[in-house]
Structures are given as structure tokens and as C-alpha cells.
Amino acid sequence: MVWSGKDVNDEVKWLSKGTNRIIKRYNAFLINGYRFHTKYREKMRRTQNCGIVVNSSITSYASARDSNPVEGNVEYYGFLTDIIELDYYGKWKVFLFRCD
Structure with missing residues (x-):
């Protein structure tokens, strides 16, 4: 079965591009009033x-x-050891918390 671009929604198209190659790392992060270090x-x-x-x-x-x-x-x-930001070309940003 062959899918046309009309059959696939925009979100799947954005995800299929993968993340931006520039990945940011943080030592601290503030979200919804919670601070993480x-x-x-x-x-x-x-x-x-x-x-x-x-x-x-x-x-x-x-x-x-x-x-x-x-x-x-x-x-x-556990303990928070790393905070990594994945950027899907400005459409979405996903933050990963790495823990021990």
C-alpha cells in the first residue's frame, strides 16, 4: 500500500524529520513551578x-x-544526572531527564 502525503497528518510528518542535530544540555530546569537541578x-x-x-x-x-x-x-x-532538550525543528521540544 502506498501512502500519499494527504493521508499522513502533519504531526507524523514533523516526527519523521527527526530532531534537530543541535542538542542542548542543562544543569537546571524550571517547569510548571517546579525547579530541577x-x-x-x-x-x-x-x-x-x-x-x-x-x-x-x-x-x-x-x-x-x-x-x-x-x-x-x-x-x-534516584538522582537527576542530566537534562537534555530534543528540538523537533521548532514544532515540539522534548526534555529528557536522565537519572541514576
Whole structure:
């Protein structure tokens, strides 16, 4: 099957171009009133703000034979080590948080 440009929406076209080759890295980032700092930035500071927690909803089973899934939350803790900005040519920007 051959797709014409009319069949593919604009968002898919932008994503297919990939990211701009210029990638920015940050030691600090402010979004929605929350401030994030990398562990490196806070190495010699008195106060620390590089801790990260991610709450994830999961489904698990007691064993391979179990057919009754159990829903639960798992929290992952770590330190923010890098903040990377991917720019999709001005259409979108995606920020990646790398954590240990």
C-alpha cells in the first residue's frame, strides 16, 4: 500500500524529520513551578534539589500460573544526572531527564 502525503497528518510528518542535530544540555530546569537541578550542579552547594521520584502504576501476578492481576503503585527513587532538550525543528521540544 502506498501512502500519499494527504493521508499522513502533519504531526507524523514533523516526527519523521527527526530532531534537530543541535542538542542542548542543562544543569537546571524550571517547569510548571517546579525547579530541577542535576547532581553535578549541586555538588558543592549546601542545599540539594536533585532527587527524583517517579510513581508508576503496574499490574503484577503472584506467579506464572496466576490469572488474577493485582494493580499497584511502585515508586522509583534516584538522582537527576542530566537534562537534555530534543528540538523537533521548532514544532515540539522534548526534555529528557536522565537519572541514576
